[in-house]
Amino acid sequence: MTMLQRTVGAEVTRVEGREKVTGAALYAYEYPVPDALYGWAVQSTVPRGTVRAVDTVAALSLPGVVAVLDSRNVARLRPTDTPELAVLQSPEVAYRGQIVAAVVADTFETARQAAATVRVEYDVDDHDAELLDGDPRIFVPETVNGGYPGHTETGDVEAALAAAPVVLDATYTTPPEHTAAMEPHATIAVWDGDTLTLYNGDQGPWMTAARVAELFGLPEGAVRIVADHTGGGFGSKAIPRPPTVLAALAARAVGRPVKVAATRQQMFTMVSYRTPTLQRIRLGAERDGRLTAIWHDALQQSSTLTPYCEQTVTCTRVMYAARHRRTTHRLAQLDVPTPSWMRAPGEAPGMFALESAMDELAVALGMDPIELRVANEPSVDPGTGHPFSSRNLVACLREGAARFGWAGRDPAPGLRREGHWLLGTGVAACNYPALTWPSTATARAEPGGGFTVRIAAADIGTGARTALTQVAADELGVGMDRVTLDIGRSAYGQAPWAGGSMGLSSWGWAVSKACRALTKRLDEVSGAIPPGGLEERADTAEDVEARRAFSRHAYGAQFAEVRVDAVTGQVRVDRLLGMFAAGRVINPRTAGSQLRGGMCMGLSMALHENLETDPRFGDFANHDLATYHIAANADVRDVQAHWLEENDDELNPMGSKGVGELGIVGTAAAIANAVYHATGVRVRDLPITVERVR
Ligand code: MOS
Numbered sequence: 001m002t003m004l005q006r007t008v009g010a011e012v013t014r015v016e017g018r019e020k021v022t023g024a025a026l027y028a029y030e031y032p033v034p035d036a037l038y039g040w041a042v043q044s045t046v047p048r049g050t051v052r053a054v055d056t057v058a059a060l061s062l063p064g065v066v067a068v069l070d071s072r073n074v075a076r077l078r079p080t081d082t083p084e085l086a087v088l089q090s091p092e093v094a095y096r097g098q099i100v101a102a103v104v105a106d107t108f109e110t111a112r113q114a115a116a117t118v119r120v121e122y123d124v125d126d127h128d129a130e131l132l133d134g135d136p137r138i139f140v141p142e143t144v145n146g147g148y149p150g151h152t153e154t155g156d157v158e159a160a161l162a163a164a165p166v167v168l169d170a171t172y173t174t175p176p177e178h179t180a181a182m183e184p185h186a187t188i189a190v191w192d193g194d195t196l197t198l199y200n201g202d203q204g205p206w207m208t209a210a211r212v213a214e215l216f217g218l219p220e221g222a223v224r225i226v227a228d229h230t231g232g233g234f235g236s237k238a239i240p241r242p243p244t245v246l247a248a249l250a251a252r253a254v255g256r257p258v259k260v261a262a263t264r265q266q267m268f269t270m271v272s273y274r275t276p277t278l279q280r281i282r283l284g285a286e287r288d289g290r291l292t293a294i295w296h297d298a299l300q301q302s303s304t305l306t307p308y309c310e311q312t313v314t315c316t317r318v319m320y321a322a323r324h325r326r327t328t329h330r331l332a333q334l335d336v337p338t339p340s341w342m343r344a345p346g347e348a349p350g351m352f353a354l355e356s357a358m359d360e361l362a363v364a365l366g367m368d369p370i371e372l373r374v375a376n377e378p379s380v381d382p383g384t385g386h387p388f389s390s391r392n393l394v395a396c397l398r399e400g401a402a403r404f405g406w407a408g409r410d411p412a413p414g415l416r417r418e419g420h421w422l423l424g425t426g427v428a429a430c431n432y433p434a435l436t437w438p439s440t441a442t443a444r445a446e447p448g449g450g451f452t453v454r455i456a457a458a459d460i461g462t463g464a465r466t467a468l469t470q471v472a473a474d475e476l477g478v479g480m481d482r483v484t485l486d487i488g489r490s491a492y493g494q495a496p497w498a499g500g501s502m503g504l505s506s507w508g509w510a511v512s513k514a515c516r517a518l519t520k521r522l523d524e525v526s527g528a529i530p531p532g533g534l535e536e537r538a539d540t541a542e543d544v545e546a547r548r549a550f551s552r553h554a555y556g557a558q559f560a561e562v563r564v565d566a567v568t569g570q571v572r573v574d575r576l577l578g579m580f581a582a583g584r585v586i587n588p589r590t591a592g593s594q595l596r597g598g599m600c601m602g603l604s605m606a607l608h609e610n611l612e613t614d615p616r617f618g619d620f621a622n623h624d625l626a627t628y629h630i631a632a633n634a635d636v637r638d639v640q641a642h643w644l645e646e647n648d649d650e651l652n653p654m655g656s657k658g659v660g661e662l663g664i665v666g667t668a669a670a671i672a673n674a675v676y677h678a679t680g681v682r683v684r685d686l687p688i689t690v691e692r693v694r
Contacts, residue, residue, distance in 0.1 A: 007470040011589040028201045029186035036257040039250040040111035042101035047618025048127040051091035055119035064110040070101040083305040087245040096619040097269025127335035129618035144309040155324035160293035164284030172353040176611040177274040183231025186261040189251035202227035203238040204497030206456040209490035225490040230460045235341030238499040241271040272340035275300040279353040289375040291322035303338040311346035317383030320376040344661035355428035355669030381551030389550040389650035392581035400557040400579030413680035421563040424678025430666030434552040434657035435502035438541035439510035440493030443518040445534040456495040457487040457507040463590025475515035501658025509652040513538035554657040556580035560670040569690035580643040583657035595641035598663020604631035606668035
């Protein structure tokens with residue numbers, strides 16, 4: 001008998017690390033598929049209208065061009081609840097950048113050159129791509145992304161605000177933002193009769209397969225996704241995007257495999273973005289800081305194709321106690337590309353507004369911002385009335401403050417100076433739901449003594465494969481070296497995305513259950529493995545369903561120290577410190593790296609990220625990473641993520657909460673609050689650019 005080895009909780013390095021750094025790991029575009037052609041999308045140059053004619057003569061005369069596709073010569077797809085995936089299904093144009101034609105050729109370069117010669121004529125309609133409050137088309141959706149109610153109201157907020165001795169009323173804005181994953185979207189589509197294999201950069205292989213099968217009217221299982229490695233996604237690869245559908249349509253049309261890779265420039269309109277938000281927050285408080293009223297309204301945009309509405313105010317429903325509460329989403333459907341999930345959709349912009357407002361209220365009350373938050377700590381979830389499975393926000397604030405060195409902070413703004421630099425510190429709380437989704441896993445004892453565990457998980461760089469190997473090894477009572485974790489294939493069964501921070505909690509549950517069943521079976525046969533191996537399959541649908549009603553969220557406190565150039569207004573973030581409570585941490589190395597990565601994204605959101613909408617063209621003016629700024633190494637100095645021990649039995653067998661998105665939430669508010677402390681200038685509009693600080 002080997003000694004039972006506990007690997008959960010250990011600082012394990014990535015199991016596929018060597019494969020990745022040596023270039024052996026295959027990403028979607030790199031699979032050696034024989035006989036493949038190359039597809040290139042032709043995108044609409046108008047925001048709204050109808051394609052009248054597509055002139056393909058010049059393109060088809062180029063040597064190497066195999067086909068030019070448009071809405072007249074591709075397969076018909078089934079009606080879909082994701083209309084932006086109805087690629088080339090009609091001549092109607094709903095946004096600038098929409099795919100209106102495509103070239104298939106024997107090389108990538110030929111396809112690109114030919115695409116440039118395709119002449120598309122449009123009947124152009126008037127368009128409206130500007131998100132303006134007061135637009136008569138604005139409506140309150142019944143439900144928003146995640147299935148949350150669009151609007152909630154308890155008590156009499158207006159009356160409570162009118163009676164409150166201290167009131168805050170402020171409007172915050174966040175711009176549209178781009179997911180900017182390192183690996184651009186890529187797909188190789190291979191048809192074999194009515195079976196479709198897609199090598200696809202993917203956050204959720206099983207989910208994608210199901211959706212593509214539906215689109216093509218194929219039975220479940222007829223579409224297979226292969227996504228062994230994916231280079232980031234941040235929501236943009238959580239569902240198939242138009243380039244994936246184009247690859248499948250093109251391969252169908254030409255009868256050969258087709259590779260489609262979106263260029264960095266094409267990604268800006270083809271693979272989704274975060275909606276801009278215009279948020280108004282009204283808070284009413286007693287003089288001791290206790291909130292009596294919370295009012296949060298968020299105006300957002302979607303395309304005319306679909307009313308996608310991000311859950312921007314749901315975080316406010318959970319955060320603070322107050323008797324009178326109102327939270328509302330409002331949506332305008334414009335002639336713009338369809339927004340979608342991006343890096344803590346909802347929480348990231350929503351908590352920027354709420355946690356900035358809490359800081360402003362603390363200033364108005366003359367109260368320490370940490371004490372203000374502690375004073376409003378609820379005993380149950382204020383939105384649902386459910387008990388918390390665990391909530392250690394106060395402990396995060398206290399412990400974070402101690403580690404950061406918050407004590408003795410002079411709250412007066414604009415006082416600390418080092419040469420031409422103004423110095424300041426800020427704090428913000430964060431939360432993110434601890435979600436889980438039904439999953440299926442198989443665990444197999446091989447005759448040679450090894451174990452193979454299969455689940456349709458995706459590792460988008462997070463370390464999921466490694467953490468799942470740890471979970472499996474512990475359940476099986478063997479060392480990690482005896483366990484092979486196969487992920488990234490839709491054929492392994494139902495599993496959710498590497499998204500919504502629910503990956504590890506969901507997949508790990510099924511892996512743990514399958515391994516436990518296998519261990520039991522091995523005991524029954526006294527460890528005698530038949531020549532064909534022994535396999536157990538587990539499904540967590542009923543387990544997930546049967547859980548008690550609890551409010552399940554991870555929490556944290558974000559601290560920022562900034563310096564602002566008194567002359568130029570340049571903001572530098574000297575230090576970020578996050579103190580989190582996210583259940584049991586499976587792998588401190590990969591979890592810490594996710595949390596720090598999230599904080600860097602928060603820094604990026606605070607200072608840089610901004611899609612400039614040009615309403616004249618109905619599109620974004622920046623189409624590359626030279627003009628769409630994300631934080632670079634030089635922006636990131638001291639970023640620390642710490643966490644508390646947290647035991648929560650109401651989650652899953654590992655006791656884990658997701659850490660993929662928690663780190664980005666609250667960071668931008670902590671930085672904006674620190675900028676206020678440094679300068680006395682309250683920036684309510686992201687990003688915090690020099691002209692907004694001075
Ligand atoms: Mo994440 S935006 O939920 O993939």
